[in-house]
Amino acid sequence: MINLIVVLTTAIMFALLLVWWRWPVFRIWIEAPKYSMLRQEHRFDDQDTDREPATNLSSMASARKSP
Numbered sequence: 001m002i003n004l005i006v007v008l009t010t011a012i013m014f015a016l017l018l019v020w021w022r023w024p025v026f027r028i029w030i031e032a033p034k035y036s037m038l039r040q041e042h043r044f045d046d047q048d049t050d051r052e053p054a055t056n057l058s059s060m061a062s063a064r065k066s067p
Contacts, residue, residue, distance in 0.1 A: 020027050 020030060
């Protein structure tokens with residue numbers, strides 16, 4: 001039974017790899033979530049350029065205190 005599960009899983013993965021390799025349209029569709037996450041990372045990286053990074057915990061704590 002376990003051997004059947006391993007064989008079926010391997011066959012499914014091989015089929016997905018073959019489809020990914022042969023059809024670029026499928027490749028673009030299957031990799032779309034990765035590229036959307038990378039776009040979000042760039043968006044947040046752009047926001048971080050406006051602020052200075054804290055050098056240690058005491059400077060972070062003093063920056064959070066409101067006068």
